[in-house]
Amino acid sequence: MHRYRSHTCGELRSGDVGSDVRLSGWLHNRRDLGGILFIDLRDHYGITQLVARPGTAANEALSHLTKETVVRVDGRVVSRGADNINPDLPTGEVEVEVTGVEVLGAAEQIPFTINAEDGVNEEKRLEYRFLDLRRERMHRNIMLRTAVIRTIRQKMTDLGFNELATPILSATSPEGARDFLVPSRLHAGRFYALPQAPQQFKQLLMIAGFDRYFQIAPCFRDEDARADRSPGEFYQLDVEMSFVEQEDVFQVIEKVMTDLFTEFGGDREVTSPFPRIPFRESMLKYGSDKPDLRAKLELVDLTDVFADSEFKAFAGKHVRALPVADVAGQSRKFFDGLGDYAVEQGAKGLAWVRVGEDGTLSGPIAKFLTEEDVKVLTERMGLEPGHAVFFGAGEFDEVSKIMGAVRVEAAKRAGQFEEGVFRFCWIVDFPMFEKNEETGRIEFSHNPFSMPQGGLEALDTMDPLDILAWQYDIVCNGTELSSGAIRNHEPAVMYRAFEIAGYSGEDVEREFGGMLRAFTFGAPPHGGIAPGIDRIVMLLADEPSIRETIAFPLNGNAQDLLMGAPSEVDESRLRELHLDIRKPQPK
Numbered sequence: 001m002h003r004y005r006s007h008t009c010g011e012l013r014s015g016d017v018g019s020d021v022r023l024s025g026w027l028h029n030r031r032d033l034g035g036i037l038f039i040d041l042r043d044h045y046g047i048t049q050l051v052a053r054p055g056t057a058a059n060e061a062l063s064h065l066t067k068e069t070v071v072r073v074d075g076r077v078v079s080r081g082a083d084n085i086n087p088d089l090p091t092g093e094v095e096v097e098v099t100g101v102e103v104l105g106a107a108e109q110i111p112f113t114i115n116a117e118d119g120v121n122e123e124k125r126l127e128y129r130f131l132d133l134r135r136e137r138m139h140r141n142i143m144l145r146t147a148v149i150r151t152i153r154q155k156m157t158d159l160g161f162n163e164l165a166t167p168i169l170s171a172t173s174p175e176g177a178r179d180f181l182v183p184s185r186l187h188a189g190r191f192y193a194l195p196q197a198p199q200q201f202k203q204l205l206m207i208a209g210f211d212r213y214f215q216i217a218p219c220f221r222d223e224d225a226r227a228d229r230s231p232g233e234f235y236q237l238d239v240e241m242s243f244v245e246q247e248d249v250f251q252v253i254e255k256v257m258t259d260l261f262t263e264f265g266g267d268r269e270v271t272s273p274f275p276r277i278p279f280r281e282s283m284l285k286y287g288s289d290k291p292d293l294r295a296k297l298e299l300v301d302l303t304d305v306f307a308d309s310e311f312k313a314f315a316g317k318h319v320r321a322l323p324v325a326d327v328a329g330q331s332r333k334f335f336d337g338l339g340d341y342a343v344e345q346g347a348k349g350l351a352w353v354r355v356g357e358d359g360t361l362s363g364p365i366a367k368f369l370t371e372e373d374v375k376v377l378t379e380r381m382g383l384e385p386g387h388a389v390f391f392g393a394g395e396f397d398e399v400s401k402i403m404g405a406v407r408v409e410a411a412k413r414a415g416q417f418e419e420g421v422f423r424f425c426w427i428v429d430f431p432m433f434e435k436n437e438e439t440g441r442i443e444f445s446h447n448p449f450s451m452p453q454g455g456l457e458a459l460d461t462m463d464p465l466d467i468l469a470w471q472y473d474i475v476c477n478g479t480e481l482s483s484g485a486i487r488n489h490e491p492a493v494m495y496r497a498f499e500i501a502g503y504s505g506e507d508v509e510r511e512f513g514g515m516l517r518a519f520t521f522g523a524p525p526h527g528g529i530a531p532g533i534d535r536i537v538m539l540l541a542d543e544p545s546i547r548e549t550i551a552f553p554l555n556g557n558a559q560d561l562l563m564g565a566p567s568e569v570d571e572s573r574l575r576e577l578h579l580d581i582r583k584p585q586p587k
Contacts, residue, residue, distance in 0.1 A: 004072055004104075010046020014093045016077045021096060023048060024072045024104065026134065027065055029115050037062050039098075040115070041073065044139075049086070049095040050075065058098040068114060068131070070105035073098050122547070127561040129552055141549050145537045148264060149216055152237055152533075155256050161212040161239070166201035168218070173199060178222035180232075188578040194220035197530060199449065200515050202240040203487055206526040207518045213240045216533065222558075227545050228479055228535055231558040234546075236482070237536075240528035246470055246486055249527050250274070250426060253474060253484075257531070261422050261476075264540045274424040274474070282427050283396075287320065287404020289430075292478030293423035295411035297324060299403055305376050306393075311368040313351065317393040320403045321381065324414050327354065328386035334413060335363075338390060341409050347402045351391040355383050365391070408478065422539070424476045429453075432469040433500060444501050446471045449515075450485035452497060459496045474531060476539055484529025491519045 004024045012021065025043035032038075035054035039062055040047050050073060052059040058073070065071065075096040086092030112120040114134050125132040132138055153163065169192040172179045179193040195201075197219050205213050217238040225231040237256075241249060254274055261270045271293075282289050285298045300321045306314035327334065335352055342350035353363035361374055369377070377383060390410065392403040411417040432452045434445035442464050450469040452458050458467050470486035488494050494516065498508045509516060537549040547553040554560055574581065 008045035009041050009043040009048040010090060012048055012077055012091050012094050012096070014079065017079050017094060019077045020074070021077055022072065022074050023050075023096065025070070027062075027067055027069045027071060027107075029067070030062070032063070035059075038095075041071070042134075046091060047089055048091045049080075049089075050098050051078075051095050052098045056098075058101050061101040061103075062098070065103065066107050066109060068107040068110050068134070069103060070107070072102040072104055074100035123555060123561060126547075126553070126555050129562050133551060138548070141537065141541045141543065142551050144264065144541055145533070145549055148260065148537055148540065149533065151260060151263065152216070152256065155259060156214045156237075156239075159212075159252060159255070161214040162210060163215055164205060164210065164213050165215065166195070166198035166205075166217065166238075168194060170195050170201070173197070180220045180222050183577040183579055185577055196221050197236070198238055199447075200512070202238060202528060203449065203489075203515060203526065204518055206240055206242045206487075207489075207521070207523045209242075211242045213528075214238060217530070225554075225556040225558065228538065230534060230546050230550060230553050231556070232554045235533040236530040237533060238528070238530045239484075240526060242524040242526045244486070244525070244527050246428070246472060246527065249484060249486075249529055250276075250472075253529055253531065254424075257424065257474070257476075257481075260536070261540065265422060267420070269421045271422065271424050274426050276426045276428050278429040279427055279431065280429070283400050284320075287400040287402075287407060288478070289427050289473065290475045290478055290480040291404075291425065291427075292408050293425055294418040294421060294477060295408045296416045296418065297322060297407050297411045297414075299407055300381055302377070302380070302391075305373065305380075309373070311365070313365070313368075314391070314393045318396045318399050319391060319393045320399050321377070322390040322392075322403060322407055322410060323381040323383065324388050324390070324410055324416070325384070326386055326416075327388045327414055330388075330414070335388070338406060338410055338413065342390075342392070342402055342406050345402045345405045346398070347392060350406065351393075352388060354388040355385050357385045359385060363388075422476055424474065427473040427475060428471075429468045430471040430473075431465065432467040432471075432497070433464040435465060441502055442500055444497075445469075447483065447485050448498065448501070449487050449494075451488045451493070456490070456493050456496060459493065459500060464500050470527070472529075474529065479535055479539060481535050482529050482531040484527065486525070486527035489519055489523040489525055491516060494519065 001022050006022045009023055009025045023041055025041045028040040028042035028047060030037060030039050037052040037059055039050035039052065041050050052062050073096065075098040077094050078097050080093060080095055110131060111128055112118060112124060114131060117137065133142065169182060172193040173196055177196055179196065182192040182194065184190045184192060198215065198217050202213055215238045217236055218233055219236055220233050223231060254272065258270050258272045279289055282291055284301050287299055300323065302319045302321050306319045307316065309315045339350040351365045353361040353366045356362055361369065377389065381389065383389070390406060392399045431445045433442050436443050446469060450471045453468045453470055471483065472485065473483050474481045488497065495505055495508055534546045534549055538546050541549055543549060552562065559565065
């Protein structure tokens with residue numbers, strides 16, 4: 001018999017009754033019933049119940065061991081009997097009567113419970129992440145991630161894509177976040193940068209003629225944590241294709257995402273095809289460029305209605321309204337609750353009216369609305385008895401953010417929110433440029449390597465703020481999975497686009513000389529995208545935080561509490577790297 005096991009802890013069935021077996025695993029749980037010990041032994045594959053009779057050496061040995069001790073046991077498989085079957089376990093029809101025990105790895109008293117979700121705080125969980133990963137939920141999430149990546153690789157290969165590796169040590173890139181820098185020992189005062197994304201390299205692969213590339217790519221960005229963003233590093237399905245237009249990229253990714261979410265999403269419905277929503281329309285209707293389409297409500301722009309209004313709260317401001325049907329039975333608590341929610345999002349309050357059975361409006365601001373206002377509102381929003389309308393007013397971005405959040409919350413509270421579905425969409429037609437409100441400068445609003453719609457002619461003849469780009473985002477249930485674009489592959493277009501954003505020709509050549517040089521040697525039209533693996537798994541696992549889908553994440557302060565990173569470096573190592581440390585002065 002094998003030194004450690006003849007079977008795994010998830011393998012034994014009723015057909016094994018009478019067999020002598022050897023199992024190894026962790027002591028998951030122990031129950032003493034009248035001197036008879038029942039032990040749950042756990043390994044990667046599952047749990048098997050052990051039985052140790054009173055007065056046996058096995059009983060004596062197992063009764064003193066701490067939970068999570070690693071043991072090897074010998075024994076015989078016996079039937080539990082019809083009354084004692086555990087239907088929740090694949091091995092629930094049998095148990096192993098233990099005849100021998102060997103301790104393989106002793107365990108100290110564990111700092112939190114493994115066999116139950118006991119509400120331990122995240123910092124403690126990350127400090128003892130190797131224990132946290134033993135929990136059923138976390139183990140399931142990590143194995144889901146493994147299965148998702150394995151399936152992605154197979155699907156991309158089947159679609160004719162080639163998995164190619166790109167460098168980890170490279171030059172700094174303009175991806176919009178801070179780089180992680182690596183000092184060079186051989187080149188004093190110079191630094192490598194860990195890639196924020198393989199953007200330039202995957203474009204160079206297209207120029208080199210590889211046609212269809214993909215990679216499960218590690219990316220590194222020095223940015224703050226969020227629920228859907230891990231600080232430090234993350235992984236993405238990096239994709240690039242030659243001789244394609246926007247719809248060609250969409251067709252590939254829609255198939256992969258639809259298949260993936262159908263396979264791993266349980267019985268949750270997946271939308272297909274994914275709707276295409278222009279960026280400006282999305283901001284007006286949903287208050288966000290990553291709309292949650294499970295909420296069956298839309299915002300209505302009423303800025304023109306109140307442009308010259310005598311109602312000072314709305315006059316001269318951007319006004320967005322949210323009509324909600326079928327709220328006749330809602331109490332004042334419903335309206336006040338949404339108002340409180342809006343305040344939590346940063347609003348000063350939430351104005352509203354409701355439509356009575358006779359069609360008249362009531363509510364806190366009804367008296368400020370003229371007959372003409374009421375007529376226009378009724379026609380534009382199709383108001384009927386039982387409807388309510390919530391209003392937000394202020395600057396465009398501020399109102400969009402607040403009313404976008406209110407839209408989703410109102411849908412949930414009014415029973416107009418779909419559960420158990422994956423609602424995908426594409427956000428398209430992003431502006432190529434935007435104005436920095438602090439500096440007044442024109443800047444790239446998205447990926448600087450994107451092709452402007454209209455090409456060089458648009459750059460030369462249009463107001464930069466009116467130019468749209470062949471840029472797109474894929475969104476699922478209000479979570480942005482990825483940005484992508486049809487790339488700019490023409491040097492003249494690249495020089496002009498960067499000139500509008502304030503870069504000289506010398507700047508462009510210095511920063512992007514390698515790719516610019518490649519463009520002059522025959523570059524095919526190409527485009528791509530890079531959906532985030534961590535976010536995909538987060539949605540499939542129905543987890544609120546991306547850290548629940550990563551084996552060893554950094555915490556919210558970008559620290560590894562288990563390994564102690566970031567750590568200090570001794571003086572000899574600093575000298576070798578030609579570095580001096582300047583710590584901030586205490587305030």
